[in-house]
Amino acid sequence: MSSILSFVDHNKLRFTNYLLLPFSAVFFILSQLRVWCYKVGFFKTSQAEVPVIVVGNITVGGSGKTPIVIALCRYFELQGKSIGVVSRGYGGEYVEDTLKVTPLTDARECGDEPALIAQQTNAQVVVAKRRNKAIKYLTVNHQVDIIISDDGLQHYAMGRDVEIVVIDGIRRFGNGMLLPSGPLREPVKRLKSVDIIVNNGSVVQGEISSHLNPKCYVNLLTNETKELDYFKGTQCYAVAGIGNPTNFYTILESRGVNLISKPFPDHHPFVAKDLVFDQDYPILMTAKDCVKCRHFATNQMWYLSVSVELSQNFYTQLESKL
Numbered sequence: 001m002s003s004i005l006s007f008v009d010h011n012k013l014r015f016t017n018y019l020l021l022p023f024s025a026v027f028f029i030l031s032q033l034r035v036w037c038y039k040v041g042f043f044k045t046s047q048a049e050v051p052v053i054v055v056g057n058i059t060v061g062g063s064g065k066t067p068i069v070i071a072l073c074r075y076f077e078l079q080g081k082s083i084g085v086v087s088r089g090y091g092g093e094y095v096e097d098t099l100k101v102t103p104l105t106d107a108r109e110c111g112d113e114p115a116l117i118a119q120q121t122n123a124q125v126v127v128a129k130r131r132n133k134a135i136k137y138l139t140v141n142h143q144v145d146i147i148i149s150d151d152g153l154q155h156y157a158m159g160r161d162v163e164i165v166v167i168d169g170i171r172r173f174g175n176g177m178l179l180p181s182g183p184l185r186e187p188v189k190r191l192k193s194v195d196i197i198v199n200n201g202s203v204v205q206g207e208i209s210s211h212l213n214p215k216c217y218v219n220l221l222t223n224e225t226k227e228l229d230y231f232k233g234t235q236c237y238a239v240a241g242i243g244n245p246t247n248f249y250t251i252l253e254s255r256g257v258n259l260i261s262k263p264f265p266d267h268h269p270f271v272a273k274d275l276v277f278d279q280d281y282p283i284l285m286t287a288k289d290c291v292k293c294r295h296f297a298t299n300q301m302w303y304l305s306v307s308v309e310l311s312q313n314f315y316t317q318l319e320s321k322l
Contacts, residue, residue: 017175017182018181024180034156043157045159051145051147051322052149052162053146053164054160055150056164058185058191060179060183060185062242063168064168066117067212067308068210068310070116071308073085082143083122084139084144084147085123085150086126086134086135087111087126088127089101089129091112091267092110092111092127094109097128099126101114101126103118107291112292113150123148124138132158135147153165153185164194164198165196165198167199167207168244169201170201196318198310198314208313208317210308210309210310213306213307215228217231217284219299232256233256236257236258236260236281236284237259237282237284238260239275239283241268241288241292242289245261249261262277270289270293275296275301280300284302285301
């Protein structure tokens with residue numbers, strides 16, 4: 001644990017962080033009380049009929065969970081298993097208790113991450129404000145062998161068999177403080193109780209490293225594909241509405257793209273005017289963002305298709321937990 005804590009960047013502490021410390025103390029007390037209530041049975045935890053894998057994090061903001069979920073779906077699909085995925089559908093406008101997500105579901109309705117998972121896997125994807133309802137829907141309506149929860153580590157009402165925590169390898173735990181003084185949803189010591197820690201972007205002993213491998217560019221309107229050197233030396237707008245766009249920009253720059261970065265807030269609900277710029281340069285996006293732009297796609301828009309690379313050790317550990 002000392003090695004984990006050594007990555008907390010205390011230089012990021014600001015006066016406002018200290019001013020918010022009383023609120024962080026209240027957050028800590030309430031969150032720990034909530035955890036205790038589940039442990040002693042005051043609050044009920046529902047256990048599914050099939051194994052449930054939670055892919056979450058202990059910080060706010062993007063850490064790269066969804067690519068891990070997609071990689072898990074593809075791994076189990078190759079084994080001939082039927083996979084269910086549940087999500088809260090953050091940013092989605094759906095009003096139903098549960099919503100079945102298909103590759104044709106509008107991302108504005110279900111949220112960008114469930115839409116992306118449905119498009120890139122064969123999983124049965126269901127969103128619900130309470131993930132237990134999504135799990136119940138899956139087990140009643142589909143013969144799934146495994147259920148994967150995209151996020152939901154702190155959703156203790158949902159029983160789980162395996163906990164996977166994804167850490168941003170660059171930002172780690174920020175200033176090491178709990179909300180609202182810092183980015184932590186739970187104390188760093190929570191990592192002692194999880195099954196697997198995935199480090200997205202760097203190498204740390206005791207953590208499984210993962211890296212995004214760019215594959216090609218895909219035109220959002222025509223689905224035409226281009227090699228990774230296609231935009232080398234070309235001026236392009238780089239649009240990213242994700243938690244940490246740095247990795248995306250770095251990949252593009254490593255491929256020789258001349259970037260004009262256009263960052264947006266995480267889960268930004270894109271509309272056509274957001275992508276109207278001064279020049280008629282190509283617009284490069286993430287796959288997560290492009291699912292929200294298909295209904296106004298133009299030939300100018302491309303997304304970077306990527307896959308996540310995980311070691312065999314990751315899957316060996318995972319299989320030993322199931």
